[in-house]
Amino acid sequence: MAGSAPPAAVRVAVLGCGNVGQALVELLVGDGAALAARSGVRLELGGVAVADPGRARAGVPPGLLTGDAKALVADPGIDLVVELIGGLEPARTLVEAALESGKAVVTANKALLAAHGAQLAGFAAEQGVDLLYEAAVGGAIPVIRPLRESLAGERVRRVMGIVNGTTNFILTLMADEGVGYEAALAEAQRLGLAERDPTADVEGHDAAAKAAILAGLAFRCDVVDADVPRQGITGVPAVDVAFASRLGYVVKLLAVAEAVGEGLAVSVHPALVPLGHPLASVRGSFNAVFIEGDACGELMLYGRGAGGRPTASAVLGDIIDAAHNRLTGGAAPAPARARARLVPAEDVSSAYYLDVEVADRPGVLAAVATVFGHHGVSIRSMEQQGMGDEARLVFLTHRARHGDVQATIAELLELSAVRHVGGVLRMVTDEDPAALGAGGGA
Amino acid sequence: MAGSAPPAAVRVAVLGCGNVGQALVELLVGDGAALAARSGVRLELGGVAVADPGRARAGVPPGLLTGDAKALVADPGIDLVVELIGGLEPARTLVEAALESGKAVVTANKALLAAHGAQLAGFAAEQGVDLLYEAAVGGAIPVIRPLRESLAGERVRRVMGIVNGTTNFILTLMADEGVGYEAALAEAQRLGLAERDPTADVEGHDAAAKAAILAGLAFRCDVVDADVPRQGITGVPAVDVAFASRLGYVVKLLAVAEAVGEGLAVSVHPALVPLGHPLASVRGSFNAVFIEGDACGELMLYGRGAGGRPTASAVLGDIIDAAHNRLTGGAAPAPARARARLVPAEDVSSAYYLDVEVADRPGVLAAVATVFGHHGVSIRSMEQQGMGDEARLVFLTHRARHGDVQATIAELLELSAVRHVGGVLRMVTDEDPAALGAGGGA
Numbered sequence: 001m002a003g004s005a006p007p008a009a010v011r012v013a014v015l016g017c018g019n020v021g022q023a024l025v026e027l028l029v030g031d032g033a034a035l036a037a038r039s040g041v042r043l044e045l046g047g048v049a050v051a052d053p054g055r056a057r058a059g060v061p062p063g064l065l066t067g068d069a070k071a072l073v074a075d076p077g078i079d080l081v082v083e084l085i086g087g088l089e090p091a092r093t094l095v096e097a098a099l100e101s102g103k104a105v106v107t108a109n110k111a112l113l114a115a116h117g118a119q120l121a122g123f124a125a126e127q128g129v130d131l132l133y134e135a136a137v138g139g140a141i142p143v144i145r146p147l148r149e150s151l152a153g154e155r156v157r158r159v160m161g162i163v164n165g166t167t168n169f170i171l172t173l174m175a176d177e178g179v180g181y182e183a184a185l186a187e188a189q190r191l192g193l194a195e196r197d198p199t200a201d202v203e204g205h206d207a208a209a210k211a212a213i214l215a216g217l218a219f220r221c222d223v224v225d226a227d228v229p230r231q232g233i234t235g236v237p238a239v240d241v242a243f244a245s246r247l248g249y250v251v252k253l254l255a256v257a258e259a260v261g262e263g264l265a266v267s268v269h270p271a272l273v274p275l276g277h278p279l280a281s282v283r284g285s286f287n288a289v290f291i292e293g294d295a296c297g298e299l300m301l302y303g304r305g306a307g308g309r310p311t312a313s314a315v316l317g318d319i320i321d322a323a324h325n326r327l328t329g330g331a332a333p334a335p336a337r338a339r340a341r342l343v344p345a346e347d348v349s350s351a352y353y354l355d356v357e358v359a360d361r362p363g364v365l366a367a368v369a370t371v372f373g374h375h376g377v378s379i380r381s382m383e384q385q386g387m388g389d390e391a392r393l394v395f396l397t398h399r400a401r402h403g404d405v406q407a408t409i410a411e412l413l414e415l416s417a418v419r420h421v422g423g424v425l426r427m428v429t430d431e432d433p434a435a436l437g438a439g440g441g442a
Numbered sequence: 443m444a445g446s447a448p449p450a451a452v453r454v455a456v457l458g459c460g461n462v463g464q465a466l467v468e469l470l471v472g473d474g475a476a477l478a479a480r481s482g483v484r485l486e487l488g489g490v491a492v493a494d495p496g497r498a499r500a501g502v503p504p505g506l507l508t509g510d511a512k513a514l515v516a517d518p519g520i521d522l523v524v525e526l527i528g529g530l531e532p533a534r535t536l537v538e539a540a541l542e543s544g545k546a547v548v549t550a551n552k553a554l555l556a557a558h559g560a561q562l563a564g565f566a567a568e569q570g571v572d573l574l575y576e577a578a579v580g581g582a583i584p585v586i587r588p589l590r591e592s593l594a595g596e597r598v599r600r601v602m603g604i605v606n607g608t609t610n611f612i613l614t615l616m617a618d619e620g621v622g623y624e625a626a627l628a629e630a631q632r633l634g635l636a637e638r639d640p641t642a643d644v645e646g647h648d649a650a651a652k653a654a655i656l657a658g659l660a661f662r663c664d665v666v667d668a669d670v671p672r673q674g675i676t677g678v679p680a681v682d683v684a685f686a687s688r689l690g691y692v693v694k695l696l697a698v699a700e701a702v703g704e705g706l707a708v709s710v711h712p713a714l715v716p717l718g719h720p721l722a723s724v725r726g727s728f729n730a731v732f733i734e735g736d737a738c739g740e741l742m743l744y745g746r747g748a749g750g751r752p753t754a755s756a757v758l759g760d761i762i763d764a765a766h767n768r769l770t771g772g773a774a775p776a777p778a779r780a781r782a783r784l785v786p787a788e789d790v791s792s793a794y795y796l797d798v799e800v801a802d803r804p805g806v807l808a809a810v811a812t813v814f815g816h817h818g819v820s821i822r823s824m825e826q827q828g829m830g831d832e833a834r835l836v837f838l839t840h841r842a843r844h845g846d847v848q849a850t851i852a853e854l855l856e857l858s859a860v861r862h863v864g865g866v867l868r869m870v871t872d873e874d875p876a877a878l879g880a881g882g883g884a
């Protein structure tokens with residue numbers, strides 16, 4: 001009606017003002033006019049909730065700071081709530097309150113989404129408002145929107161993500177410099193890329209939350225992080241990173257979701273990635289998500305997976321999207337999700353790298369190979385590394401069930417000639433996961 | 443109101459039934475029920491317009507074929523028109539008719555968008571309907587939606603795309619096998635990756651259309667393909683591809699749009715990309731778009747840039763998006779666009795690779811270096827390749843104005859010691875284009 005009137009403003013509340021919150025406020029306040037011109041929507045910052053509103057924050061107008069997040073969310077003048085507190089509580093209660101009062105929510109909170117995403121999406125759908133979370137996986141990288149919208153019609157086969165920058169930095173350093181895990185972790189900590197207590201990163205908890213979110217979107221089902229089997233990088237021996245490199249592979253911590261028959265397998269584990277694979281070129285603290293679909297073929301989305309400004313960039317894209325939807329009356333698509341039919345970890349098959357430390361004497365290979373045969377694990381190649389007390393047999397297998405590989409290892413350890421089974425690492429291959437069952441081959 | 447009624451169907455007309463059209467119909471018809479479950483919208487194929495409706499098409503219900511595209515577009519039973527005819531006419535007339543009758547349009551037609559995109563976007567905005575074109579750049583790769591939505595608030599600095607699979611295949615082959623352009627082209631033709639008349643690909647016309655589309659989206663302005671300076675790959679000597687490789691670079695045909703001061707520079711040209719750069723790992727017929735923004739940092743979107751099924755995948759994503767918007771009453775954001783302030787090609791600066799064939803005698807380097815100095819082109823490194831009659835000086839320059847480099851070459855050719863200036867190729871560097879003017883340095 002009001003043809004040339006300026007567009008109505010959408011009033012935004014920001015909960016939490018750490019790195020990401022501060023970078024976001026800077027983009028909203030510092031760049032307001034240019035931002036409105038670029039985006040076509042006018043955003044107004046209505047308030048910033050922090051634990052200590054008395055402490056000044058650079059770039060944040062002091063009058064907008066409040067210690068009462070609950071009241072800010074309830075303020076009828078607020079249209080859209082950005083949750084950047086992280087963790088489960090009070091984030092969950094505040095997000096629920098916002099959605100239930102008909103406000104759109106943008107969040108970067110992977111833990112919250114991986115634990116309660118389905119329920120929150122349900123609240124949003126009931127109210128017909130947006131719940132957007134591009135920043136929860138892969139920081140600035142457009143991953144969530146492509147999966148939800150661009151690939152809405154795609155039959156996705158497999159998603160593999162390097163979604164944790166800390167572990168990718170550590171593994172890159174181990175490969176480049178030949179150092180061990182402890183030394184690489186110390187360097188990451190020195191550079192501020194790893195926390196003092198690195199458990200959430202190095203044990204794969206962070207990646208598991210992201211795997212659950214990616215799996216849910218790619219396969220239109222509900223997956224929670226507690227359902228994701230997890231193997232971190234603390235047990236990856238430097239010697240196996242070096243062997244992998246000699247064989248033409250690089251070790252990466254992957255969050256994987258793949259169709260297995262009518263089911264879905266989701267996991268986090270370190271894996272050997274062939275050097276020619278696009279994921280192999282994702283180095284240092286960069287992230288990437290590699291998607292394989294029936295029609296789209298292979299896609300990769302690459303960029304900065306963390307950091308205040310990159311993450312704020314993704315949050316801002318979501319804010320503009322939700323604001324646009326609020327002004328035009330639409331909402332982002334939220335297709336119905338089925339219950340996930342998760343395939344048990346032991347039934348998932350993969351090619352494997354196994355590093356078996358053995359006594360260097362005749363007949364050992366035959367004994368070891370016989371054990372592989374017992375369990376239907378087919379050997380693709382074998383190479384002896386080192387001699388005498390240092391001797392190890394490095395096996396690459398064809399695709400085999402995880403359960404069969406575990407049984408193989410258990411029986412190998414009963415052989416007197418086998419001293420230790422070191423690195424047991426899955427391998428990324430082109431063999432179609434759906435087409436191959438357990439075992440097979442020679 | 444009708445709580446549990448099945449969702450209304452959106453009726454889709456497809457214009458054109460080549461590779462992409464046929465793959466799309468297969469996805470729509472063959473996979474309908476699963477598609478509705480995955481996407482949350484029900485799509486019905488209302489008709490397929492082709493030049494020869496008498497000829498059967500595998501997978502296309504014969505009753506749906508029609509020779510009258512105009513009547514199909516005008517059919518009030520059709521909600522959404524998919525234009526896959528390509529070229530300017532009759533595609534333009536049909537798309538206009540569809541938009542003006544309030545139908546959403548999905549198209550993969552880069553030529554149409556690069557020539558008349560602003561006008562068509564205007565029609566769509568007037569009617570409040572969607573005009574979506576994810577498949578027009580980068581095939582299956584989500585590029586358009588990330589630029590339009592995810593990066594809606596981002597201050598983009600530079601976009602560089604490998605957006606033509608044919609030329610990337612040819613350049614990859616030249617680098618890997620050391621063959622010349624003609625032999626690599628012949629191989630691409632043999633494999634069906636290049637047309638019999640390869641002009642549109644190898645002279646950069648296809649990439650220029652995509653550059654115009656990317657520039658318009660990334661910088662919120664109107665750019666037409668006729669405004670894009672274009673240099674193809676026919677003049678790239680095999681010897682320079684080999685030298686580049688030895689220096690740690692790979693030659694790629696890039697579509698570039700970058701902020702230069704308050705203006706915008708758009709062009710298509712072959713360039714030296716450092717081997718460590720993510721674009722360097724884009725091989726064969728794959729495509730990728732690399733985006734640098736103020737807040738997001740570096741992003742890359744990678745995948746299949748052509749082919750029936752990958753392109754149909756992107757078209758299908760757009761159809762679902764437009765159908766969702768139709769059912770909920772929204773429309774994709776279409777922010778106002780400014781007139782582009784294009785910087786003339788000669789005022790754009792870049793680092794350069796120059797291959798100067800010279801007489802191999804004392805004093806030549808001094809004479810040549812003096813000419814560079816005359817024009818304020820600063821030399822970063824020089825290496826002599828070959829001896830005697832084969833002698834050439836390979837220069838890498840600091841960032842310099844294109845006009846100054848051209849003037850340097852003109853004066854070099856006046857020197858008696860200079861026989862020929864071979865490869866003149868821009869280089870991708872990290873030097874901030876906005877921060878550096880012409881010349882500078884030693």
